[in-house]
Amino acid sequence: MDRYYVLGNPVEHSRSPYIHRFFADALHQKLSYEARLVPLDAFEQTVEGLKKEHFSGCNITVPFKEQAYRIADDLTARAEFAGAVNTLKYENGRLLGDNTDGEGLVTDLMRCGVALAGARILVLGAGGAARGILAPLLERNPSELVIANRTVQKAEVLAEHVKSIAGCSVRGTGYDQLKGHFDLVINATSSSISNNIPPLPADTIDSSTRAYDLMYSPVDTVFVTYAKSKGAEAWDGLGMLVCQAAESFFLWRGVRPETEELIRKLRSDMKK
Numbered sequence: 001m002d003r004y005y006v007l008g009n010p011v012e013h014s015r016s017p018y019i020h021r022f023f024a025d026a027l028h029q030k031l032s033y034e035a036r037l038v039p040l041d042a043f044e045q046t047v048e049g050l051k052k053e054h055f056s057g058c059n060i061t062v063p064f065k066e067q068a069y070r071i072a073d074d075l076t077a078r079a080e081f082a083g084a085v086n087t088l089k090y091e092n093g094r095l096l097g098d099n100t101d102g103e104g105l106v107t108d109l110m111r112c113g114v115a116l117a118g119a120r121i122l123v124l125g126a127g128g129a130a131r132g133i134l135a136p137l138l139e140r141n142p143s144e145l146v147i148a149n150r151t152v153q154k155a156e157v158l159a160e161h162v163k164s165i166a167g168c169s170v171r172g173t174g175y176d177q178l179k180g181h182f183d184l185v186i187n188a189t190s191s192s193i194s195n196n197i198p199p200l201p202a203d204t205i206d207s208s209t210r211a212y213d214l215m216y217s218p219v220d221t222v223f224v225t226y227a228k229s230k231g232a233e234a235w236d237g238l239g240m241l242v243c244q245a246a247e248s249f250f251l252w253r254g255v256r257p258e259t260e261e262l263i264r265k266l267r268s269d270m271k272k
């Protein structure tokens with residue numbers, strides 16, 4: 001039977017085994033999928049061990065995505081751009097590294113009915129999470145992309161990195177420099193973890209803005225709560241979690257799982 005894993009530290013709270021087993025059942029695919037806790041200093045060694053066992057692939061979570069990028073024999077363009085790998089496929093003795101996070105976000109935004117073509121998009125944050133979503137967003141032809149970050153220089157560096165693949169205006173800035181309304185505001189900071197929101201000017205989000213938090217939680221995140229208080233439609237990242245998993249599943253198995261029912265099920269389970 002083909003064997004898949006999610007590698008992380010910590011990993012016990014990962015929903016990936018549940019999600020991939022759900023996809024496998026739905027699509028009558030015979031495979032196993034397990035979570036494996038990897039010691040912080042033993043990522044490469046663990047993957048070498050899995051290769052010897054002829055595993056078929058794995059997902060990579062915190063804090064190993066950059067290491068996975070470094071050990072991959074081949075990279076997809078989107079993983080190359082993200083500088084991080086969340087999916088490895090092992091085939092014919094070679095490790096292919098992919099990054100499905102950004103595609104997962106874009107697929108979920110489409111599912112939520114959010115238009116990207118021609119949109120003025122603001123991405124909050126300039127860390128790994130922000131970098132992972134930029135290429136797929138830019139492929140959908142927004143009219144403008146602004147990256148805002150507390151540490152302004154990081155936003156400027158990331159904007160420079162992105163310019164080579166962008167067909168629209170891209171710039172990096174600080175929060176206090178933001179002007180006017182955005183059609184879509186994506187929170188890619190880790191601020192929701194500490195129950196904070198980035199310091200946005202009052203007019204950045206209004207009732208015609210769509211807001212998306214990459215974090216998800218059983219109750220609205222502080223960012224989703226803030227956006228809704230401004231009259232905006234807002235979503236958390238649960239849909240993205242399922243959609244990025246579906247994209248990994250497609251890379252491994254060549255079939256694309258349905259996501260709608262699972263997103264609904266996870267949402268209702270989370271609220272119990």
Ligand code: ATR
Nearest residue numbers: 125126127128129130150151189190191196197198
């Ligand atoms: P990740 O890989 O999840 O993106 P990271 O690389 O540590 O994690 O980046 C975290 C991001 O969240 C950064 O953009 C950080 O801003 P700084 O670069 O200025 O540190 C941002 N961040 C974290 N807490 C924040 C807060 N309370 N308000 C605004 N931005 C915050």
